[in-house]
Amino acid sequence: METRCYIGIGSNLGDAVANVQSALEQLSIHQQLKLDEYSRLYSSKPHGPQNQPDYVNAVAAITTELPAIDLLHALFHIENNHGRERLPNQHWGPRTLDLDLLLYGDSIIDEPDLKVPHPYLCERSFVVYPLSELNPGLTLPNGTRLQNCKNQLQGDDLFVLENLSHPSNPIR
Numbered sequence: 001m002e003t004r005c006y007i008g009i010g011s012n013l014g015d016a017v018a019n020v021q022s023a024l025e026q027l028s029i030h031q032q033l034k035l036d037e038y039s040r041l042y043s044s045k046p047h048g049p050q051n052q053p054d055y056v057n058a059v060a061a062i063t064t065e066l067p068a069i070d071l072l073h074a075l076f077h078i079e080n081n082h083g084r085e086r087l088p089n090q091h092w093g094p095r096t097l098d099l100d101l102l103l104y105g106d107s108i109i110d111e112p113d114l115k116v117p118h119p120y121l122c123e124r125s126f127v128v129y130p131l132s133e134l135n136p137g138l139t140l141p142n143g144t145r146l147q148n149c150k151n152q153l154q155g156d157d158l159f160v161l162e163n164l165s166h167p168s169n170p171i172r
Contacts, residue, residue, distance in 0.1 A: 002063045003107075004036070005071065006134070008100035008118065008127050009058045011082075012046060016056035017161070019082055019097050026078045027060055033074065036061040039130030041161040047124070052094040056161065059102065059130040068104045072114055075099040102127060108141045117141060122149035125158045 007027065011019035020041060028035040038060040046052050064071055082097035102118045109116040117140050121127055128149050131138065138146040 002034075002065055003105040005062050005064060005104050006102040006131055007060045007062060007075065008098075008102050008131075009038075009060060010055045010098040010100075010126070011096060012053045012055040013094050013096045014083075016053070017041065020056050020058055022082065023078060023097055023099060024058070024060060026081070027062060030074060030078075032064055032066050033071075034063045036063060037134055039133040042126055042130055043159040043161055044126040045157040046094070055126065057126040057130065059127065059134060061134050068101065068107065068109055068116060069111070069114055071104070072101050075101060100127075102131065103140070106141045122146075122152070125153040125155045128153055129155055129158055 009020050009023050011017075011023075013019075024035065024038055027033055039058050042057045044055050044057055046055055066074065076099075079095075079097045079099055100118050101114070101116055102121055104116045107116055118127070121131075121140070122144065128146065132146055132150055136147065140146065140149075
């Protein structure tokens with residue numbers, strides 16, 4: 001059975017726009033994934049340490065028959081192909097590519113290696129705004145409406161990238 005999933009994509013090292021575009025391409029050619037659509041690209045300030053470059057972010061909607069844990073491993077594989085290094089004690093550090101499994105259908109998963117919905121989904125404008133482009137009426141598996149999450153965020157540090165190179169005006 002196919003499951004609709006949402007993947008958060010971010011990069012702030014190297015050519016971040018190219019890294020996000022390459023990740024979208026990798027999702028589109030993966031044999032066990034179908035890339036359905038993706039949001040515009042956004043620029044955002046980093047969470048955690050501020051002494052790192054801004055991020056380029058997007059959200060992709062995919063369908064897959066893979067179990068959630070296998071999908072997570074496929075995402076790790078794509079990250080690794082982009083030179084992602086997972087350093088201990090560096091939770092919010094710079095990275096060439098970050099792929100987060102935001103939603104896996106209507107599932108709520110609470111395993112040591114996998115939490116779905118993503119625990120910080122509603123706290124991050126760089127996730128909520130692009131996700132709302134793809135599914136503005138979305139209700140999360142816990143019953144929270146995505147619009148309610150969006151209403152609680154400022155979006156001041158989020159910019160839509162125009163022509164994939166220059167930030168435009170802030171979201172709000």
